Amino acid sequence: MQIIVTQNAGFCFGVERAITMAFDATQDHDRNIYTLGPIIHNPQVVKTLSEEGVHAKEDVDEIENGTVIIRSHGVEADTMKKVKGKTSLNVLDATCPFVKKVQNNAELMSSEGYSVLIVGDEKHPEVKGIVSYIKGPVYVAGSVSDVEKMPKIKMLGIVAQTTQSQENFEKIVDACMSKAEEIKICNTICDATEVRQYESTDLARKVDCMIVIGGFNSANTKRLYSLCREIQPNTHHIEGADAIDENWFDGMKRVGVTAGASTPSTVIEEVRLKIEDIGLQNKL
Ligand code: SF4
Known part of the structure; x- marks a missing residue:
């Protein structure tokens, strides 16, 4: 049985950076280290960090002193102000530079007199963060019907x-053409998601079974799973190697493995090894 893992499976640049900052903090700082919300949507990493003394808190008011790490998708402007204003806290800003760029562009456009439209999911913390940096009118559109x-x-x-x-993004920009006299567009999409989706769907076409690894509450992993499943119905979403059922691989010649942007390489390797093991046993 051949096992193929997509080239860019797992951590993206921004998540890798945030996790590294969190682990480094356990070496450099005291044991009072907090993240505002779980640092990533991956239960194993959150558990490991918690064992190292990095705890997730939902509200800055719950934190008296110590180190606060800002997650890769950023926080709302008021929260950032509050965290930085608390002199008893040491702030490590792990907001991904690509997310910062969206916040800055949106803030600049707003200060130049533009009403700002964010193409995205209004409930997502990254979008809530971007909205908070805009002083004037702001809209969020997830689909063309929102633009209408x-x-x-x-x-x-x-x-x-x-x-x-x-x-x-392009569909929504097109729909905006009839809505405004003057339009300024900043394409702030980070290609990490698209690269993972492209590689995973491409692989799903070539294998008998796809394994998608990542947190059940990770939006990008769920999306990878649904895209792969549309192409290869024999697709399974798991959080780790423990969830693998050896019956999935009966008669399989090629198995594809992919993972969301918040899945550590160690988990991907554990899954790969377990499938390899099942393949070897099936041969005996
Ligand atoms: S997906 Fe892109 S923008 Fe988001 S954290 Fe990863 S690298 Fe940064």
């Missing part, structure tokens, strides 16, 4: 949540 509900606008600035698909 917007009024006519004189000057419209458009940015994207970093994990949006290029296709959806």
Whole structure:
């Protein structure tokens, strides 16, 4: 049985950076280390960090002193102000530079007099963060139908949540053409998501079974799973090697493995080894 792992499976640049900062903090700082919300949507990493003394808190008011790590998708402007204003806290800002770029672009457009449209999911913390940096009118559109509900606008600035698909962004930009007299567009999509989706769907076409690894509450992993499943119905979403059922691989010649942007390489390797082991046993 051949096992093929996609080239860019697992951590993206921003997540890798945030995790490294968190582990480094356990070496350099006291044991009072906190993240605002879980640092990534991966239960194993959150558990390991918690064992090292990095705990997730939902609200900065729950933290008296110590080190606070800001997650890769950033926080709202008020929260950042509050954290930085608390002199008893040491702040490590792990906001991904690509997310920072969206916040800065949106803030600049707003200060230049543009109403700002964010293409993305209004409930996602990254989008809530971007919204908070905009002083004037702001809209969030996840689909063309959201654009249809917007009024006519004189000057419209458009940015994207970093994990949006290029296709959806372009559809929404097109729909905006009839909505505004002047449009300024900053394509702020980070290609990490798209690269993972492209590689995974490409692999799903070539294998008998796909394994998608990542947290059940990770949006990008769930999306990878549904995209692969559309192509290869024999696709399984797991959080780790323990969940593997050896019956999945009966009669399989090629198995594909992919993982969301918050899945550590150690978990991917454990899964690969377990499938390899099952393949060897089936041969005996
Ligand atoms: S997906 Fe892109 S923007 Fe988001 S954390 Fe990863 S590298 Fe940064």
